[in-house]
Amino acid sequence: MPEMPEVESLVRFLRPVCIGRVIAQVDLVAFSALKTYDPPLTALHGLEIEAAERHGKFIDLSAQGLHLVFHLARAGWLRWKDEVPQKPVRPSVKNPLSLRLRLDDGSGFELTEAGTQRKLAVYVTADPSSIPHVAGLGPDPLSDDFDAAAFDALLKEAGRSQLKGVLRDQKIIAGIGNAYSDEILHAAKLSPFKGANTLTDEEQARLFGAIKTELAGAMERAEGLAAKDLKGEKKAGLRVHGRKGETCPVCGDTIAEVSFHDSSLQYCPTCQTGGKKLADRRLSKLLK
Template sequence: MPELPEVESLCRFLAERLTGRTVDRVYPLAVAALKTYDPPITALEGLAFDGVARHGKFLDLRAGELHLLVHLARAGWIRWQDELPEAPPRPGKGPLALRVRLAGPGRAGFDVTEAGTQKHLAVYLVRDPEQVPGVARLGPDPLAADFTPAALAALLAGERRRIKGVLRDQAVLAGIGNAYSDEILHVARMSPFKPAASLSAAETDRLYAAIGETLTAAVERSRGLPLRELKAEKKSGLRVHGRTGEPCPVCGDTIREVSFSDSSMQYCPTCQTGGRVLADRRMSRLLK
């Protein structure tokens, strides 16, 4: 799933190529992906993009008074093409959900795609990003200048949940998902099951530093890369997430996993839990 660093890289990539370019045609191909109808998606035609922004994991492509917002969900992506096929695309069962063709020579443009059978990609055309419920409920951006250790401490105060779940909650912090929450907690040397409200001032400061360090480094690694390489770069840069059974790059212990119904998390026992192996919920059910 694209998270803050990948969406930030998409934002920068598209800003360089879209700003000042006029939309020639819009081809909506997956009706289920379109979450708004007024204004219609074709209202973009004839307008020029004048900026690209990010709200958590949402891309915001601004054209005059309209905002094309895209949430890539688990398997969505943006594919830029310097020369789109001349023939218009046909709706079907493939991954293509939306095509935007730009005016001018070369037929440049981009496709919004979604792989797999579970379709959660969301596209909105609105006059104000706050009209999108997912944007309206977002918490602070962890890379924003006003996100301070004190701000993090205030968010964690009174939280009854475990820190892993809090970090993934978009209403608490915008843009962090399953992968980077694993990475942040590993850098912070913190158990994913630690109650958020129990963090000491020193632990909160350590977590704050880990958030900034992890996300900033991921954004910098992605800077300047073509879109087709961003997913591979994310995977290669992860230290614990998705690396069950591999040695921890810090201490050499075996990276462990806890599985849930629709996701899993990875951690290092030595670095994060004092050597204790956390119970794997999936295996526990199988052994009953």
């Protein structure tokens, strides 16, 4: 799933290639992706793109009073093309293409989504804050307003909630997903199941620092990369997420995993849980 560092990198990639260009054509292929109907997609035709911004994991292209906002969800991606085909695409359940946008110079991008689940979302609106998921976003973790005091208040509000869930909840902190929450907790040497209100001052400071450094580091590694190279860079930069059975680069222990019905997390027992293996949640359900 593209998370804040990848989405921010996509926005930075789009700015020089899109701003100042006019939208020539927008073709919707996966009708389930479009979440708004007024104004229609065709209202974007002929408008000049003026800005590219990010709201959490949402990308926002503004064009003369309208905004094309999209969320890539778990399996979506943006593919840039120097020459966008003009031939219409036939909708198909096997076709990963969700939307195609062509600019006045022939370039543009396609939004694709792998797999059978269709969660990629596209909106056309005059105000991004009218989108409920955007309006409900928590603070951006790399903003100047997100300081130690704000983080302390956030954890107090979260109460007994587990740290893994707190980091992933977009209403609490915007932009962090499954991968970077694993990386942040590993860097902070904290269990994913530790309660938010049980942290010592030192643990809280470690977690706050890890949020800032892990996300900033990921964005620095992605700086200047083309859209097609961002996925590979993200995977190469991860120390624990997606690396079950591999060696922890910090202590040498074997990276372990906890599986849920639709996702999984990875962690290092030595670094994060005092050597204790956490119970697999899927297996625990079956044994009850």
